[in-house]
Amino acid sequence: EVQLVESGGGLVQPGGSLRLSCAASGFTYSTYWMSWVRRAPGKGLEWVANINPDGTQKKYVDSVRGRLTISRDNAKNSLSLQINSLRVEDTAVYFCARQTSRDAFDFWGQGTVVTVSS
Amino acid sequence: DIQMTQSPSTLSASIGDRVTITCRASQGISNWLAWYQQKPGKAPKSLIYVASSLQSGVPSRFSGSGSGTDFTLTISCLQPEDFATYYCQQYDSYPITFGQGTRLEIK
Numbered sequence: 001e002v003q004l005v006e007s008g009g010g011l012v013q014p015g016g017s018l019r020l021s022c023a024a025s026g027f028t029y030s031t032y033w034m035s036w037v038r039r040a041p042g043k044g045l046e047w048v049a050n051i052n053p054d055g056t057q058k059k060y061v062d063s064v065r066g067r068l069t070i071s072r073d074n075a076k077n078s079l080s081l082q083i084n085s086l087r088v089e090d091t092a093v094y095f096c097a098r099q100t101s102r103d104a105f106d107f108w109g110q111g112t113v114v115t116v117s118s
Numbered sequence: 119d120i121q122m123t124q125s126p127s128t129l130s131a132s133i134g135d136r137v138t139i140t141c142r143a144s145q146g147i148s149n150w151l152a153w154y155q156q157k158p159g160k161a162p163k164s165l166i167y168v169a170s171s172l173q174s175g176v177p178s179r180f181s182g183s184g185s186g187t188d189f190t191l192t193i194s195c196l197q198p199e200d201f202a203t204y205y206c207q208q209y210d211s212y213p214i215t216f217g218q219g220t221r222l223e224i225k
Contacts, residue, residue: 044218061213095161103150105154
C-alpha cells in the first residue's frame with residue numbers, strides 16, 4: 001500500500017525557517033517524481049515544487065523561488081521541503097504527492113500544517 | 119501561467135442526483151487534465167487523469183470528458199460519501215495549476 005506521511009509543520013514567526021519531511025513507503029520511491037502542494041486557509045490547492053527521481057531536476061512556482069528548496073534522499077525514501085524567510089502567506093497545509101509518468105498526482109499524504117504568525 | 123476556472127464554486131444536490139462540474143483552461147491543454155476529491159482533514163484523492171481515464175478503484179459513477187479548454191466532471195448518482203470539494207488540475211505546462219475548487223454540499 002502506498003503511504004506518504006508528512007511531518008515538520010508548526011507555528012513559526014515571520015522570517016523564520018522550517019523543514020518539512022515526507023516519508024514514503026509501499027512503492028519504489030526512487031523511480032518517481034515527487035511534489036509538494038499546499039492549500040492556504042480558504043483557498044484552493046497550489047503546486048509549489050517538484051523533483052525528479054534522482055534529485056537532479058527541481059522546479060518551483062515563481063512565487064516561492066529562492067525561499068523554498070526541495071530535496072530527496074532515496075536511501076531513506078524521504079522527501080523534504082526547506083522553507084526560509086517565512087511569510088504570513090506561507091500559512092497552509094503542505095501535502096507531498098507522488099506524480100504519475102506525466103505530471104498528475106496519484107497518491108497524496110494527509111498533510112502537515114504550517115502557521116506563520118507573530 | 120495557465121488559469122483554471124471551475125464552476126460552480128458551490129453546488130447543492132441530493133442523494134441520487136446527477137451533477138456536473140465544469141473546468142475551463144485559459145489556453146488549450148490538450149487532455150492533460152486531472153480531477154481530485156478532497157474531504158476535510160483528509161488527503162486529496164485522485165479520481166480522473168488525462169481528462170477521462172478513471173483512476174483505479176474509483177467508482178464508475180464518476181466520469182470526465184473534454185479536451186482543449188473545456189472539461190467536465192460528472193457524478194451520475196450521488197452517494198453520501200461524494201459530498202466533498204473537487205479540484206481540476208492542468209499538467210500541460212509548468213507551473214502546474216489547479217482550479218479554485220467546487221464544494222459539493224447536501225441540499
